[in-house]
Amino acid sequence: MLDPADEDFARDPYPYYARLRAQGDAVCVTLANGSRAWLVTGYEQTRAVLADPRFSNVPPQGAGRPKADSPAQRARALLARHMLNSDAPDHTRLRKLTTAAFAPRRVDALRPRIEVLVKGLVEEVAGRIERDGSADLVDAFAFPLPVLVIGEVLGVPESDRVALRDWTYRVGSPADALPPGAVDEAWTQLYGYFTELIAAKRRSPGDDLFSVLVHDSAEGGLDDGELLAMAFLLLFAGYETTMNLLASAALLLLSHPQELAAAQADPAARWPAIVEETLRHASPLEGTTWRRTTEDVALSDGTRIPAGASVLAVLAAANRDPAHFPDPDAFRPDRYLPTAEGARPAPHAAFGHGPHFCVGSRLARLEAQIALPLLFTTLPGLRLAADPAGLPYRPGLLVRGPRVLPVA
Numbered sequence: 001m002l003d004p005a006d007e008d009f010a011r012d013p014y015p016y017y018a019r020l021r022a023q024g025d026a027v028c029v030t031l032a033n034g035s036r037a038w039l040v041t042g043y044e045q046t047r048a049v050l051a052d053p054r055f056s057n058v059p060p061q062g063a064g065r066p067k068a069d070s071p072a073q074r075a076r077a078l079l080a081r082h083m084l085n086s087d088a089p090d091h092t093r094l095r096k097l098t099t100a101a102f103a104p105r106r107v108d109a110l111r112p113r114i115e116v117l118v119k120g121l122v123e124e125v126a127g128r129i130e131r132d133g134s135a136d137l138v139d140a141f142a143f144p145l146p147v148l149v150i151g152e153v154l155g156v157p158e159s160d161r162v163a164l165r166d167w168t169y170r171v172g173s174p175a176d177a178l179p180p181g182a183v184d185e186a187w188t189q190l191y192g193y194f195t196e197l198i199a200a201k202r203r204s205p206g207d208d209l210f211s212v213l214v215h216d217s218a219e220g221g222l223d224d225g226e227l228l229a230m231a232f233l234l235l236f237a238g239y240e241t242t243m244n245l246l247a248s249a250a251l252l253l254l255s256h257p258q259e260l261a262a263a264q265a266d267p268a269a270r271w272p273a274i275v276e277e278t279l280r281h282a283s284p285l286e287g288t289t290w291r292r293t294t295e296d297v298a299l300s301d302g303t304r305i306p307a308g309a310s311v312l313a314v315l316a317a318a319n320r321d322p323a324h325f326p327d328p329d330a331f332r333p334d335r336y337l338p339t340a341e342g343a344r345p346a347p348h349a350a351f352g353h354g355p356h357f358c359v360g361s362r363l364a365r366l367e368a369q370i371a372l373p374l375l376f377t378t379l380p381g382l383r384l385a386a387d388p389a390g391l392p393y394r395p396g397l398l399v400r401g402p403r404v405l406p407v408a
């Protein structure tokens with residue numbers, strides 16, 4: 001029995017995944033809600049599953065989907081029609097357009113704007129510490145930065161950023177954490193806002209990445225519903241993951257001061273290595289989205305997964321596979337340092353693999369490689385203001401990162 005909401009499991013799921021990995025390529029477990037799922041935890045096996053078309057991304061009819069009987073639920077159902085929930089050929093068509101919009105030169109051109117946003121937030125963190133004696137780095141830094149950056153990607157006018165941040169926060173919160181209706185209201189508002197945004201981009205395109213998508217959508221055969229779902233996917237795929245990357249990296253650095261000092265001494269080589277090692281060691285997306293077998297599948301060790309089964313490729317576990325990463329539980333950025341011989345380090349699986357490989361990987365890396373050095377060079381005395389062993393983590397099998405990170 002696996003309870004993804006269990007606090008100890010959320011904080012440290014790795015021993016559990018190591019036990020599963022020792023049992024076979026995939027293990028069938030019963031989840032706390034009574035459903036059964038196959039978990040894939042080895043590095044090679046995870047990549048094999050993610051590249052295999054017999055593992056479908058299309059959610060089963062009705063499963064986990066809200067019934068469309070209120071405006072908020074209708075909004076949620078429509079916004080769920082995105083490419084991460086689709087297979088070829090639909091997926092191929094949708095994906096082609098995003099790859100063009102996220103071309104490396106377009107992503108790299110965001111650097112100066114990201115620097116401005118990071119500087120503003122670092123000031124905010126410093127201000128809170130001065131005023132209150134401490135600040136929550138998740139709330140003041142790791143959460144707002146990715147939302148602001150997605151605002152840049154989508155070309156959301158600056159005057160609407162506060163609202164975007166508020167709706168994103170609300171739809172990402174558990175329903176019982178906020179006053180009744182607050183989450184539903186945010187869904188409806190996001191839906192209405194993105195509908196308007198698309199119309200505005202059609203009338204007068206900006207130089208943002210989303211305007212490229214809106215422009216190309218006509219030729220690529222995207223309908224308005226698909227475009228709307230795309231805006232929503234970019235927001236959700238891009239914010240919670242990057243938030244966890246930033247929060248986990250800050251936590252790892254604050255608890256490994258020698259690595260922080262080494263990065264300050266050799267920034268050009270060390271910061272990229274820290275970002276890669278954080279992606280491996282603290283995979284922000286714990287598991288991919290659910291896959292479903294379209295037929296019986298036999299894995300390389302002979303394990304047979306029946307047709308129609310729910311399957312989760314656990315990236316966090318793949319990234320700690322000792323067959324692929326020596327001393328996998330240690331945080332060792334030097335794994336990703338360039339070597340004199342030009343040897344390439346073992347790639348991690350944090351951005352997935354196969355047709356759904358992360359569209360935003362370059363953007364996520366860029367954000368982290370700007371944000372972390374600026375944070376720690378502007379505030380060199382930053383220290384943890386809580387016991388790291390007691391920090392609460394996000395529940396569930398999808399994303400992983402500390403919920404709060406008090407610093408002083």
Ligand code: HEM
Nearest residue numbers: 083084237238241242245288289351352356358359360364
């Ligand atoms: C540290 C940050 C991030 C991590 C770890 C991450 C990880 C991933 C992973 C593992 C997948 C594949 C999921 C699956 O196969 O089920 C994925 C897909 C995706 N990611 Fe990211 N992501 C990050 C940031 C971003 C950002 C910043 C964006 C865009 C603004 C983005 C956009 C997407 C999109 C659109 C997909 C769906 C691709 C498809 O279905 O073909 N991600 N991401």
